[in-house]
Amino acid sequence: MEDKQVMHAMSLDxxxxxxRVLARGAGGVTEIVSIGGTGPFVRKKIPLQLARRNVWSTLGECSGSRLPHVEATYELPDCFVVVVDYVEGDPLEDVVSRRGRFALHDAIALMGQIGEAVGELHAHGIVHRDLSPKNIIIAADGAHIIDLGIARMRAEHTGGHDTTILGTWGFAPAEQYGFAQTDDRSDIYSMGRLLGYAxxxxxxxxxxxxxLLDDDTVVDAHTRAVIARACALEPSARQQTVGQFVDELSGKTPIPESEDGTDSRMARDAAADTRETTGGST
Known part of the structure; x- marks a missing residue:
């Protein structure tokens, strides 16, 4: 970086x-900030070796109301800084803790809102990779997605695998533990887990x-089948797009049958395989 750029960035910072500080760890520092009497905003200071500048640049091109709006980006000698708008609301985790599990119609509405945001990310080539109850904010107008700290651009090539283990245990698919390359279907897995959680x-x-997932009084067979398909171990067995997931959940489109004629409720067994493959309960 040129000296003038450094000085300008430091002056802005x-x-x-x-x-207040929201979080501090290996992934950087997240703070609530204000500037010139405006705000609040969320400022993320990301270590240079972890910064995915292309993700934040692309996010700035997204116009969806359920995604963070990038206010500014700049680079300091030791970190990359992103400033986004602050969303007033409660994390999904707190909402569930306070009021208990969602009724089905509320869960369908929730997943539709999350799907709206994730679908726009995917349309711009971004894979979130950390859709979890802490990263979904429930505001007055519904669900918003936050924290793209480990998001990445979709890989142009197929094959390979992720080399860094990232994500929230229980909501991240096997490929995020180094078994394959993450793509849009990795987020679909997380959406299936979010639905089960709600x-x-x-x-x-x-x-x-x-x-509870197996209890018909808690989760009906159709919804259980949608979750099972989304959480299949093999990405090819999952819904291939967010739109497909949302449409199957709402009943707009049927759940396709597998090649042997059985419906995708059989994917339930595949979801259980994830626990064995990743060495824990998911």
Whole structure:
């Protein structure tokens, strides 16, 4: 970086007033900030070796109301900085903890809103890779997606595998643990887990999750089949697009039958394989 660029970036950085620190860790620092009497905003300081500048540049081209709006990006000598708008609301995790599990019609509406945001990311080639209850904010106008800290651009080539283990345990598919390359279907897996979480009120790692998911009084057979397909171990067995997932959930399109004539409820067994492959409960 040229000296003038560095000085300008440092001057801009100093102009922000830190209201409070939200998180601090290996992935950087996340803060609530304001500047010149405007705000609040969320400022993320990302270590240079972890910064995916192309993701944030592309996110700036997205216009969806359920995605973070990029206010500014700049680079300091030791980190890449992103400033996005602050969304007033509660994390899905807090909402479920406070009010309990979602009714089916509310869960369908929730997934439609999440799908709207994820679909726009995918249309711009971005894979979020960390769709979890902490990264879904429930605001007055519905669900918003936040924290694209580990998002990446979709790989142009097929094959290969992710070399860094990232994501939230229980919501991340096997490919995020180095078994394959992540793509749009990785987010679909996470959406299936989010749906299960909303309906059961339990994390997929909780001992009660599977029992509640199998309980017809909690999750009906159709919805269970949609979740099973989304959470299949093999990405090719999942819904291939967010739109397909949302349409199957709402009943707009039927769940396709597998080659042997059985419906995708058989994918339930494949979802269970993920626990064995990744060495834990998901």
């Amino acid at each position: 100093d102009a922000y007033h830190v209201e 309906l059961t009120g339990c994390y997929p790692t909780d001992s009660e999750y599977e029992r």
